[in-house]
Amino acid sequence: xxxxxxxxxxxxxxxxxxxxxxxxxxxxxxxxxxxxxxxxxxxxxxxxxxxxxxxxxxxxxxxxxxxxxxxxxxxxxxxxxxxxxxxxxxxxxxxxxxxxxxxxxxxxxxxxx
Amino acid sequence: xxxxxxxxxxxxxxxxxxxxxxxxxxxxxxxxxxxxxxxxxxxxxxxxxxxxxxxxxxxxxxxxxxxxxxxxxxxxxxxxxxxxxxxxxxxxxxxxxxxxxxxxxxxxxxx
Numbered sequence: 292x293x294x295x296x297x298x299x300x301x302x303x304x305x306x307x308x309x310x311x312x313x314x315x316x317x318x319x320x321x322x323x324x325x326x327x328x329x330x331x332x333x334x335x336x337x338x339x340x341x342x343x344x345x346x347x348x349x350x351x352x353x354x355x356x357x358x359x360x361x362x363x364x365x366x367x368x369x370x371x372x373x374x375x376x377x378x379x380x381x382x383x384x385x386x387x388x389x390x391x392x393x394x395x396x397x398x399x400x401x402x403x404x
Numbered sequence: 405x406x407x408x409x410x411x412x413x414x415x416x417x418x419x420x421x422x423x424x425x426x427x428x429x430x431x432x433x434x435x436x437x438x439x440x441x442x443x444x445x446x447x448x449x450x451x452x453x454x455x456x457x458x459x460x461x462x463x464x465x466x467x468x469x470x471x472x473x474x475x476x477x478x479x480x481x482x483x484x485x486x487x488x489x490x491x492x493x494x495x496x497x498x499x500x501x502x503x504x505x506x507x508x509x510x511x512x513x514x515x
Contacts, residue, residue, distance in 0.1 A: 293446070293447065295447060297447075325503065327504075327506075332413070332508065333508055333509075334408075334410075334494055334496070334506030334507050334508045334509050335448075335494070335504075335506050336506070337503040337504065337505075340503065380447065380448065382448075388502060388503065389436075389498065390436055390438050390453065390496060390497075390498040390504045391438075391450055391453060391463075392448075392450065392504065393447070393450075394440075394442075394447035394448035394449070395447045396445065396446055396447045397447065
């Protein structure tokens with residue numbers, strides 16, 4: 292039973308437009324959420340995070356939104372760039388900002404020039 | 405700066421053969437260490453974590469084991485591989501309460 296789900300395996304957007312990656316979770320006890328990005332032949336790298344006490348966190352072109360009532364997390368990338376093409380994983384924690392994370396399946400983002 | 409090394413990048417093993425994947429971290433001391441696995445079509449799943457030498461916690465029952473013989477060394481092992489052990493294995497570390505830093509991963513195919 293997957294507690295964190297990314298229901299869209301892939302997403303394609305045009306360069307300069309907004310990319311919206313979605314993530315749903317089932318456990319209301321999650322208290323910390325993160326997004327990781329993964330390029331081929333590399334390990335995932337941390338992108339952005341949000342505590343459950345917040346509903347938005349912004350870092351440059353990346354913004355994460357948290358809707359606790361809907362148990363939904365989204366990552367917005369504006370504007371999208373070809374270098375953003377990668378697999379994006381959302382992850383959740385029951386123990387704050389620690390390494391014990393539950394990951395979604397990942398969404399492959401392709402940004403077309 | 406801290407770096408994490410994981411090898412090999414790819415591995416093809418027959419069913420029933422043993423497994424040993426090694427991970428080392430440089431530039432830090434007393435890291436928390438983790439083994440994650442991604443099976444086909446699924447998210448990364450935490451297999452083991454360690455907060456110190458000889459201290460191993462298993463998150464899911466399985467055919468694998470982990471050991472931490474030195475502060476910055478984490479080893480994933482199996483005595484006899486199963487087909488279901490195929491997947492992408494990632495080692496990771498944190499200094500404690502902070503984001504995960506991942507190695508480059510090992511793609512294991514059990515045939």
